[in-house]
Amino acid sequence: MSTVQPDAAAVESVGLSAKQARILRYLRENAAEKTYFKSRLIADELDLSAKEVGANMSAVVDAATEIDVEKWGYSSGTTWMVTL
Numbered sequence: 001m002s003t004v005q006p007d008a009a010a011v012e013s014v015g016l017s018a019k020q021a022r023i024l025r026y027l028r029e030n031a032a033e034k035t036y037f038k039s040r041l042i043a044d045e046l047d048l049s050a051k052e053v054g055a056n057m058s059a060v061v062d063a064a065t066e067i068d069v070e071k072w073g074y075s076s077g078t079t080w081m082v083t084l
Helices: 006-013 018-030 039-046 050-063
Strands: 036-038 068-073 079-083
Touching: 018 039, 018 050, 018 079, 036 039, 039 050, 039 079, 050 068
Parallel strands: none
Antiparallel strands: 036 079, 068 079
C-alpha cells in the first residue's frame, strides 16, 4: 500500500523537489487565513533556512495553479503575497 498522498503525487508530476513541494503545500494550507508570508517565517515553520525558501520559490511560483504567489517586498527579508 502506498503512503504517498494524492497532492504529493500531483506535485511530483510537475517536477517539484521535496522542499518545493513542502513550501507549496504550506502556502496552500495557509493562504485562506493569511495573505503575506515572509521567507524567514516560512523557513521557521518548515525547518528550512530563509535562503532555501528563497532559492526554491521560483519553481513554487511556476507550479502554483490554485493560488497566486507574487514577490511583494524586501524590507527585513523577502515577503510573498499569496492569494486564492
